[in-house]
Amino acid sequence: MGKKILLEHINVPGINTLEVYRKMGGYESVRKAVNEMTPDAIVEEVKKSGLRGRGGAGFPTGMKWSFLDKSTDKPRYLVCNADESEPGTFKDRYLMQRIPHALIEGMITSSYALGARTSYIYVRGEMMPVIRILEKAIKEAYAAGLLGKNILGSSYSLDLYVQPGGGAYICGEETALLESLEGKRGNPRNKPPFPAVWGLYGCPTVVNNVETIADIPWIVNHGGDAYAAIGVGKSTGTKLISACGNINKPGVYEIELGITVEDFIYSDEYCGGIANGRELKAVVAGGSSVPILPKNLILTTANNEKRLMTYESLSDGGFATGTMLGSGGFIVFDEQQCIVRNLWNFSRFYHHESCGQCSPCREGTGWMEKVLHRIEYGHGKMEDIDLLVSIAKNIEGKTICPLGEAAAWPVASAIRHFRAEFEAHVQNPDSCCKKHLHRELVHSH
Amino acid sequence: MNIEYIKEKRKGEIADIISRYPADRKKSALLPLLHIAQEENGWLPVDAMDEVADILDIKPIEVYEVASFYTMFHLKPIGKYVLEVCRTGPCCNVGAEELIHYLEDKLGVAVGETTADGLFTIKPVECLAACGTGPVLQIGPEYHYHENLTREKLDQLIDELRRAN
Ligand SMILES: Cc1cc2nc3c(=O)[nH]c(=O)nc-3n(C[C@H](O)[C@H](O)[C@H](O)COP(=O)(O)O)c2cc1C
Ligand code: FES
Numbered sequence: 099m100g101k102k103i104l105l106e107h108i109n110v111p112g113i114n115t116l117e118v119y120r121k122m123g124g125y126e127s128v129r130k131a132v133n134e135m136t137p138d139a140i141v142e143e144v145k146k147s148g149l150r151g152r153g154g155a156g157f158p159t160g161m162k163w164s165f166l167d168k169s170t171d172k173p174r175y176l177v178c179n180a181d182e183s184e185p186g187t188f189k190d191r192y193l194m195q196r197i198p199h200a201l202i203e204g205m206i207t208s209s210y211a212l213g214a215r216t217s218y219i220y221v222r223g224e225m226m227p228v229i230r231i232l233e234k235a236i237k238e239a240y241a242a243g244l245l246g247k248n249i250l251g252s253s254y255s256l257d258l259y260v261q262p263g264g265g266a267y268i269c270g271e272e273t274a275l276l277e278s279l280e281g282k283r284g285n286p287r288n289k290p291p292f293p294a295v296w297g298l299y300g301c302p303t304v305v306n307n308v309e310t311i312a313d314i315p316w317i318v319n320h321g322g323d324a325y326a327a328i329g330v331g332k333s334t335g336t337k338l339i340s341a342c343g344n345i346n347k348p349g350v351y352e353i354e355l356g357i358t359v360e361d362f363i364y365s366d367e368y369c370g371g372i373a374n375g376r377e378l379k380a381v382v383a384g385g386s387s388v389p390i391l392p393k394n395l396i397l398t399t400a401n402n403e404k405r406l407m408t409y410e411s412l413s414d415g416g417f418a419t420g421t422m423l424g425s426g427g428f429i430v431f432d433e434q435q436c437i438v439r440n441l442w443n444f445s446r447f448y449h450h451e452s453c454g455q456c457s458p459c460r461e462g463t464g465w466m467e468k469v470l471h472r473i474e475y476g477h478g479k480m481e482d483i484d485l486l487v488s489i490a491k492n493i494e495g496k497t498i499c500p501l502g503e504a505a506a507w508p509v510a511s512a513i514r515h516f517r518a519e520f521e522a523h524v525q526n527p528d529s530c531c532k533k534h535l536h537r538e539l540v541h542s543h
Numbered sequence: 544m545n546i547e548y549i550k551e552k553r554k555g556e557i558a559d560i561i562s563r564y565p566a567d568r569k570k571s572a573l574l575p576l577l578h579i580a581q582e583e584n585g586w587l588p589v590d591a592m593d594e595v596a597d598i599l600d601i602k603p604i605e606v607y608e609v610a611s612f613y614t615m616f617h618l619k620p621i622g623k624y625v626l627e628v629c630r631t632g633p634c635c636n637v638g639a640e641e642l643i644h645y646l647e648d649k650l651g652v653a654v655g656e657t658t659a660d661g662l663f664t665i666k667p668v669e670c671l672a673a674c675g676t677g678p679v680l681q682i683g684p685e686y687h688y689h690e691n692l693t694r695e696k697l698d699q700l701i702d703e704l705r706r707a708n
Binding site: 453 | 685
């Protein structure tokens with residue numbers, strides 16, 4: 099069994115309550131922080147830990163924190179990104195639902211380190227049940243003197259609120275999230291300025307993912323070096339992976355970064371192998387936005403080394419033969435899955451979720467969806483395949499936020515690795531998805 | 544404005560929400576208030592949005608443009624129970640599509656439509672962060688997750704909701 103930092107106590111009865119959570123050592127980091135550590139000392143430990151943002155981009159958390167503009171008298175904010183909407187990703191919901199205090203403790207300790215006096219947890223609106231759980235837990239924390247004025251008798255005070263979204267994948271993008279929190283449409287902002295300088299209400303702001311923040315208490319309690327000792331190279335610590343698709347044991351697993359992909363898919367500790375005795379066909383390793391890889395390339399790199407569950411190993415080979423760890427949304431496809439149909443579904447998703455500000459994304463995602471739809475439904479032409487590649491290329495790098503890339507990469511990679519399947523759909527439409535041809539999933543916006 | 548939707552009825556709650564933001568940033572309360580208004584009325588008529596604008600001292604258009612951006616808000620009358628079923632890739636790979644078709648056949652309406660008795664609307668939604676326990680649907684205003692859905696579970700759910708009326 100690998101080291102568990104976040105899920106060690108997941109099965110302890112009552113772990114969702116303050117009482118049991120504290121009995122298991124919970125909130126020790128708050129006591130230690132406000133009584134024994136300066137905010138800067140905590141930032142130093144986080145830097146030493148090598149922790150990288152768990153929301154998808156993998157940016158070093160300590161470095162992000164050190165960019166926070168402290169030269170103004172404006173208030174500073176910590177905003178937790180609990181928008182979790184990337185298809186295949188369901189780790190944050192699991193954590194908040196089961197151990198809400200892990201996030202709240204992380205928010206208090208991190209807010210102290212950043213000098214924030216008011217912090218928000220932005221939760222996607224669909225997760226109302228999670229919002230109710232968090233609000234109840236926050237109430238418990240206030241009553242115990244862990245939130246509010248003079249936390250645990252110290253001079254530090256903090257208010258923490260939960261904010262619901264309204265249903266929009268784009269609000270997971272950090273600047274769209276801030277717009278949404280200001281009561282506006284979720285249109286991403288141009289960067290720079292980055293949130294560290296111009297964030298919520300134009301004030302210096304840090305936006306971090308739920309899992310990133312929940313990792314902070316352990317780092318404060320045990321030190322950055324102890325955290326950095328777990329994992330491999332620049333992929334330190336543990337990572338929550340939400341595994342779904344055609345596997346025997348879908349679920350959320352905490353892994354030590356550095357186990358092999360093969361072990362993750364086939365061992366009983368994790369996915370437990372491919373369901374129904376079938377063969378593995380492909381994997382989307384880090385949420386629907388990252389390149390899809392066929393079996394041979396997800397298990398081993400192009401250099402024939404075993405692929406590891408780390409930021410570096412998964413991206414080994416660049417986009418030609420590699421992918422990304424991303425959000426940890428691990429989607430497994432068995433041999434019976436149609437890549438074209440899955441791609442069409444993802445393209446439909448991105449088109450639906452484009453905020454519409456930038457024309458390459460607004461028009462390009464719709465165009466890709468249309469072309470994929472006609473290939474899937476038997477009206478495709480051979481030229482359509484290269485047309486898709488060209489549309490994808492013309493979205494990439496030409497938009498305010500990375501939703502454009504998120505839509506383009508899956509298409510480009512699927513054609514790179516599964517071109518023959520697209521060709522087969524054009525040449526012989528009845529060969530694969532015949533059962534779907536007479537009835538389609540109706541769209542509504 | 545003739546009818547009052549939330550102003551008096553949910554007064555304490557609204558004041559509490561507004562107190563979470565700096566005094567000159569009341570607009571931040573917009574999404575929470577729209578959820579409350581929809582909870583009270585089932586959908587958001589223009590009057591209700593105007594009332595929210597009034598409470599937050601913003602222009603009505605600032606409310607409309609936000610309400611129409613987010614998928615959770617219903618701007619037209621809709622069934623009493625909106626069955627929000629996930630239709631994104633991972634759920635489709637474990638049978639969501641077939642289940643949506645089953646629901647359409649069972650209720651006699653297509654996706655996006657409401658049954659004649661006004662009880663049910665089928666609304667496809669995108670990934671609900673429950674991909675490991677798909678297929679999944681939720682029903683507002685509680686948005687409880689119904690996971691690992693099967694035909695039998697759907698039959699049971701629909702029966703229960705019908706009986707409650
Ligand atoms: C389209 C889009 C959607 C995103 N969705 C999420 C999300 O749901 N949750 C999240 O934590 N980060 C999401 N991100 C990444 C955030 O912009 C940001 O990088 C992250 O919240 C930073 O936190 P971290 O450094 O702790 O990972 C998304 C980015 C993009 C471009
Ligand atoms: S794909 Fe349906 S919940 Fe994620």
